[in-house]
Amino acid sequence: MYYTYTGFYKFIFDGLKSAFLPTALIVGALFYVHYYVININEALIMLTEQYSDLTIFSVFFASESILGLIPPDIFIAWTKNTDYPLLYLSLLAILSYLGGVVSYLLGKAMLIIPSVNNFMFTKMSKHIINMRKWGGLLIAVGALLPLPFAMVAMAAGMIKFNFKNFLMFALLRLLRFVVYGFAIYQML
Numbered sequence: 001m002y003y004t005y006t007g008f009y010k011f012i013f014d015g016l017k018s019a020f021l022p023t024a025l026i027v028g029a030l031f032y033v034h035y036y037v038i039n040i041n042e043a044l045i046m047l048t049e050q051y052s053d054l055t056i057f058s059v060f061f062a063s064e065s066i067l068g069l070i071p072p073d074i075f076i077a078w079t080k081n082t083d084y085p086l087l088y089l090s091l092l093a094i095l096s097y098l099g100g101v102v103s104y105l106l107g108k109a110m111l112i113i114p115s116v117n118n119f120m121f122t123k124m125s126k127h128i129i130n131m132r133k134w135g136g137l138l139i140a141v142g143a144l145l146p147l148p149f150a151m152v153a154m155a156a157g158m159i160k161f162n163f164k165n166f167l168m169f170a171l172l173r174l175l176r177f178v179v180y181g182f183a184i185y186q187m188l
Contacts, residue, residue, distance in 0.1 A: 026071060026146060045081050053082070060092060064099025065106075068148030072096060076177065076184050085185070093177035100143070100153040100170045107157025116158075128159050135161045139169035144176050 034040045047056070056078065063070040072092065079088040111117045131138060135156060142152025156166050 026073075030073070040077060047078060053088070057091065057095060061095045061099055064096045064150055065102040066150060068099075068103075068150030071146065072177070073146065073180060073184060076181050079181070080185050089177060089181045093174045096149065096177065097170060097173045100149050100173060101167070103150040103153035104157040104161075104163070104166055104170075107154035108160065110154075110158060111160075131155065131159050132161065135159065136165060136169045139166060140172050143170055143172035149173060 030040070056075070059070070060072070060075045064072070075092055076089060079085045079092060082088045139152060139156055139161070141147070142149050153166070153170065
């Protein structure tokens with residue numbers, strides 16, 4: 001009853017509804033590219049031959065720390081073609097988690113800017129109340145679904161979500177890499 005009164009279910013439904021289309025588009029684009037443009041396995045092998053592992057891990061960590069615009073699934077697929085796929089997949093998962101922590105801290109640091117702080121706590125106050133109320137679930141959804149986790153983590157920092165709780169919910173990011181790694185390894 002509480003969740004019905006507070007609008008929680010509508011909030012979740014709207015979020016899932018808005019995440020469905022981007023997820024379907026990404027999956028569809030990957031299938032299209034794989035079958036009609038270039039074989040993803042061959043492209044990943046070429047990528048591993050041209051760039052060092054450290055360079056690829058660095059690009060991944062930067063992406064996961066700033067805006068998360070490069071889908072981690074590309075990097076997960078890359079790990080399959082390495083000499084140590086499970087080790088590299090584990091490293092990606094840890095780097096993604098740490099990138100989320102960096103994003104959280106960046107979100108907190110952005111509040112030092114007076115205009116950002118003013119905007120957050122005057123114009124966004126209604127949303128901040130809901131985000132604090134359901135923040136753990138939002139972090140869990142951002143950690144598990146193909147959404148830019150860096151943006152979710154940054155928002156958590158901006159609303160001053162409890163850091164220890166953030167770290168706990170963000171651990172679901174590791175589970176995402178296990179599940180998606182298994183799925184991508186089976187597909188390729």
